[in-house]
Amino acid sequence: MNILDCIFLSYMNLKNRKKNVYTTIILISLAVVIFVISLSYTNKFLESMEKAINKNISYRTIAVIPNYETSQEEIIKKVLNVSNIVKVVPQKEYYTAVDIENIDNNLLDNASVSIQGANEDIQPSIIEGRGFYKNENDVCIIPEKFYPYNLDENFNSEDLIDGKTLIGKDIIIKYYSYDYSDGIQKVNQAFEKKLTVIGIYNQDENMAEYNDCYISFNDMSSIISDIKENTVYSENTIVAGGNGVFAIVDEAKNVKSVESALKELGNDDYRVIIRSVANTELMESIQIVCVIVSIVLMFIAFVNITISTIKSAIERKYEIGMQKAIGFKNRQIQWITFTENIIIGSLSYIVAIALTVIINIILKKYIIDTNSQLYQIGLNIDIIICLIALIISLIVPIISSFICNIAILKKTPVSLNKER
Amino acid sequence: MIKSIILKNGYKEFVLKNEKIIAMDNVNLEFKTGKFYVIMGHSGSGKSTLIQILGLLDNLTKGELFINGKDVSNLTENEKADIRMQEIGFVFQSFYLNPRLNALENVMLPMYINSKIEKKERKEKATKLLSSFGLENRKKHYPKELSGGEQQRIAIARALANDPNFILADEPTGNLDIKNEKIVFDTLRNLADNGKSVIVVSHNENIKNYADEVIYIENGKVR
Numbered sequence: 222m223n224i225l226d227c228i229f230l231s232y233m234n235l236k237n238r239k240k241n242v243y244t245t246i247i248l249i250s251l252a253v254v255i256f257v258i259s260l261s262y263t264n265k266f267l268e269s270m271e272k273a274i275n276k277n278i279s280y281r282t283i284a285v286i287p288n289y290e291t292s293q294e295e296i297i298k299k300v301l302n303v304s305n306i307v308k309v310v311p312q313k314e315y316y317t318a319v320d321i322e323n324i325d326n327n328l329l330d331n332a333s334v335s336i337q338g339a340n341e342d343i344q345p346s347i348i349e350g351r352g353f354y355k356n357e358n359d360v361c362i363i364p365e366k367f368y369p370y371n372l373d374e375n376f377n378s379e380d381l382i383d384g385k386t387l388i389g390k391d392i393i394i395k396y397y398s399y400d401y402s403d404g405i406q407k408v409n410q411a412f413e414k415k416l417t418v419i420g421i422y423n424q425d426e427n428m429a430e431y432n433d434c435y436i437s438f439n440d441m442s443s444i445i446s447d448i449k450e451n452t453v454y455s456e457n458t459i460v461a462g463g464n465g466v467f468a469i470v471d472e473a474k475n476v477k478s479v480e481s482a483l484k485e486l487g488n489d490d491y492r493v494i495i496r497s498v499a500n501t502e503l504m505e506s507i508q509i510v511c512v513i514v515s516i517v518l519m520f521i522a523f524v525n526i527t528i529s530t531i532k533s534a535i536e537r538k539y540e541i542g543m544q545k546a547i548g549f550k551n552r553q554i555q556w557i558t559f560t561e562n563i564i565i566g567s568l569s570y571i572v573a574i575a576l577t578v579i580i581n582i583i584l585k586k587y588i589i590d591t592n593s594q595l596y597q598i599g600l601n602i603d604i605i606i607c608l609i610a611l612i613i614s615l616i617v618p619i620i621s622s623f624i625c626n627i628a629i630l631k632k633t634p635v636s637l638n639k640e641r
Numbered sequence: 642m643i644k645s646i647i648l649k650n651g652y653k654e655f656v657l658k659n660e661k662i663i664a665m666d667n668v669n670l671e672f673k674t675g676k677f678y679v680i681m682g683h684s685g686s687g688k689s690t691l692i693q694i695l696g697l698l699d700n701l702t703k704g705e706l707f708i709n710g711k712d713v714s715n716l717t718e719n720e721k722a723d724i725r726m727q728e729i730g731f732v733f734q735s736f737y738l739n740p741r742l743n744a745l746e747n748v749m750l751p752m753y754i755n756s757k758i759e760k761k762e763r764k765e766k767a768t769k770l771l772s773s774f775g776l777e778n779r780k781k782h783y784p785k786e787l788s789g790g791e792q793q794r795i796a797i798a799r800a801l802a803n804d805p806n807f808i809l810a811d812e813p814t815g816n817l818d819i820k821n822e823k824i825v826f827d828t829l830r831n832l833a834d835n836g837k838s839v840i841v842v843s844h845n846e847n848i849k850n851y852a853d854e855v856i857y858i859e860n861g862k863v864r
């Protein structure tokens with residue numbers, strides 16, 4: 222019996238129990254559609270989230286806050302011993318918020334941005350203009366969609382400024398030191414600094430806000446020194462922190478391991494704080510839920526297929542009993558059944574992939590808000606997941622029919638004939 | 642080489658919930674080629690049991706079975722399947738055809754597992770067989786479009802597909818009217834005349850006129 226004969230005979234058997242074949246194909250393909258879509262979307266979505274998070278240093282940053290007398294130098298020394306850390310930044314070079322006096326000589330009212338330290342190695346990817354050169358100061362990088370105000374409920378996406386138009390233009394920022402000697406906050410001194418916009422980055426792909434700007438670590442440092450050195454405290458003021466460092470990890474996925482390494486190394490010298498714990502945990506739980514849902518669906522499909530295969534055992538007894546009486550060997554009958562299930566599995570898979578592609582096109586076109594970069598990245602079908610689904614859609618019918626066949630093949634043609 | 646089926650001290654019992662049913666008790670028989678044998682007996686006497694054991698569709702509890710001089714009682718399932726394919730053509734009362742295959746395809750079915758028959762020969766051989774039973778115009782018909790007699794002749798043609806020496810039939814006319822019955826009996830007699838060994842179970846008295854030898858079974862024993 223060669224392979225073509227085998228295919229012909231299995232095709233004939235399948236024709237014998239059309240209804241059962243259709244239900245099986247529908248069940249498997251439904252499970253495959255849900256499996257491929259849910260896992261592809263979450264996978265691609267999480268992939269792009271992770272990329273975005275990787276681009277944004279704040280999600281890769283671990284704050285190391287000293288306890289008591291530990292000096293910043295000591296902490297930096299210790300932290301530098303941990304692998305996967307690309308830079309250790311003293312607190313004053315890291316992050317603050319400043320007001321904006323004017324942009325390109327246009328005065329702005331109540332304008333402000335948050336600024337974050339960066340350099341030629343640690344900066345978002347630039348989509349237009351350029352990034353930082355080595356030791357470069359007095360320049361800044363702004364979001365592609367720029368909103369130099371507080372992001373409050375008055376935010377309206379129509380107010381976004383096109384960052385492109387500001388490349389090469391100057392922004393004057395303003396910041397203050399305070400006098401607390403009377404117990405209340407009074408401005409002590411105001412400072413101004415001119416920053417030239419050199420490039421823009423995509424705030425969505427970087428999981429950043431519309432008012433997140435980057436300046437050099439040096440500029441950050443001098444801004445914070447200006448503020449600190451000119452601030453007058455009252456006797457009762459508790460001067461908080463300022464001694465901490467920020468450890469920037471190479472990739473977001475290493476943050477957890479670096480965190481525990483830091484904790485182990487630190488004893489009681491410092492505390493370790495991750496800025497974005499919730500984010501990674503949410504990602505992981507979304508993925509776990511999707512995997513569980515898909516496994517449950519596959520299992521339901523598997524049980525259903527097995528039940529319907531057992532139900533069709535009456536017909537199979539007829540077929541197998543007859544084939545055995547004619548002189549078919551168990552091995553030959555198994556091969557025919559195997560081919561039948563390969564046919565069922567591949568048909569289901571083809572149906573499932575066709576459905577998936579259609580659903581994907583519909584979702585892309587009509588349902589998901591195409592304004593958001595993140596979602597566009599997420600709505601793609603993952604080839605690897607398609608391949609896993611192919612293996613599953615072939616294995617499920619093979620296993621379930623194998624279970625039924627074992628029992629039938631052991632019997633003599635006579636008992637098969639009698640039972641039916 | 643002698644072509645024969647020989648049953649020696651054949652014994653078959655069925656055990657049902659502590660109850661033992663002896664369906665064959667110390668039976669000794671020999672079947673030769675070129676002869677028409679009829680097995681007769683009351684209902685429940687063990688006729689089907691006997692012919693199924695002769696056709697290797699069921700196993701003996703005790704005793705020996707020789708096909709063409711070879712002891713087949715202790716062969717593996719695969720070896721038995723091979724003998725069924727090459728040496729035995731079995732005809733059932735209920736025809737046992739594949740309803741989704743047409744007449745020609747049903748007759749071709751056993752040829753798929755016979756490496757001695759080449760692929761291109763199958764169709765020609767099956768067509769010849771059908772023609773010899775007067776069914777050349779029925780080749781493309783499906784079982785449900787055919788009369789009982791026609792279906793049974795297709796079943797006989799299928800039994801002959803791999804050119805076996807032994808044709809075994811259990812009540813082949815049980816579902817047929819008198820006219821079709823005669824056609825089937827004539828066909829079987831013809832096979833015996835052409836050198837086959839034909840063994841038929843029946844309680845139809847008419848069949849005695851066709852038989853070379855009638856074997857009576859009673860309570861699992863040869864009378």
Ligand SMILES: Nc1ncnc2c1ncn2[C@@H]1O[C@H](COP(=O)(O)OP(=O)(O)OP(=O)(O)O)[C@@H](O)[C@H]1O
Nearest residue numbers: 655657662663664683684685686687688689690691
């Ligand atoms: N699978 C089985 N399990 C238990 N008992 C069986 C089985 N097959 C046959 N028997 C018993 O063996 C005896 C012989 O049965 P068998 O079918 O050979 O009779 P038969 O002569 O063909 O009868 P009929 O003319 O009605 O077809 C009967 O008593 C029957 O009940």
Ligand SMILES: [Mg+2]
Nearest residue numbers: 688689690811
């Ligand atoms: Mg009987």
